[in-house]
Amino acid sequence: MKKQKGFSLIELLIVVAIILIIAAIAIPNLLRSRMAANEASAVGSMRSINTAEVTYASAYPDTGYSLTLASLGGTSAACVAGTSGTPATACLLDPVLSAGQKSGYLFTAVGSQLGASTTNNVFKSTGVPLGIGSTGQRGFGSDQSGVIHYTLSGAAATVADSALQ
Numbered sequence: 117m118k119k120q121k122g123f124s125l126i127e128l129l130i131v132v133a134i135i136l137i138i139a140a141i142a143i144p145n146l147l148r149s150r151m152a153a154n155e156a157s158a159v160g161s162m163r164s165i166n167t168a169e170v171t172y173a174s175a176y177p178d179t180g181y182s183l184t185l186a187s188l189g190g191t192s193a194a195c196v197a198g199t200s201g202t203p204a205t206a207c208l209l210d211p212v213l214s215a216g217q218k219s220g221y222l223f224t225a226v227g228s229q230l231g232a233s234t235t236n237n238v239f240k241s242t243g244v245p246l247g248i249g250s251t252g253q254r255g256f257g258s259d260q261s262g263v264i265h266y267t268l269s270g271a272a273a274t275v276a277d278s279a280l281q
Contacts, residue, residue: 147250154252157219158243162256162264165225165241168208169260173236176203180235181227181260188225189214220251242272 168188173181182188182203189195190205201207212218221243227236240259245252248270257273258264265273 151250151252154220154245155254158221158223158245158252158254158256159264161213161218161221161223162241162243162258164209164213165223166258166262166264168206169225169227169239169241170262171208172206175201175206178235179203180229180233180237181239182206182225183227183236185209185216185223185225185241186214217246220246221256222246244272245270 165185165188169181172179172188187204188206189209189211190201190207192211194205195201195207195211213223216223222245223241223243225239225241227239229236230238238260241257243256245255253270254266254268255270255272256264256266267273
């Protein structure tokens with residue numbers, strides 16, 4: 117009688133079943149971890165936007181806060197080391213974030229005039245997930261106070277959402 121070499125069909129099916137069970141457990145945890153990382157990155161990006169807005173208002177007092185998120189950044193060619201920015205491209209944010217999309221989130225920042233001011237004395241920034249439940253679950257918002265608010269629905273947060281902090 118000859119000895120058989122290799123695995124039987126039953127042995128191979130058992131190995132495949134074990135791999136599928138492990139994948140069914142690991143993949144949802146991996147997706148949750150990625151969402152948590154995207155949300156942490158979004159909070160960091162909101163802090164960067166707040167810092168850039170304050171720096172912009174200090175650097176350009178005749179303008180105040182920037183009108184758009186794009187004016188806080190600029191292309192890497194426009195922001196060469198040693199070159200000072202302009203009100204249109206201040207070079208305070210990296211080009212990816214100033215383009216408005218980073219780590220599964222969409223960011224905006226808008227400066228405006230409140231009252232009789234001739235400069236932009238207020239701003240509002242938001243960060244919302246591109247895919248609620250896949251790239252992130254929480255939506256973020258901030259203003260000139262520097263406080264970052266969030267909502268659990270993924271919508272942009274406002275000061276009225278401060279009870280959810």
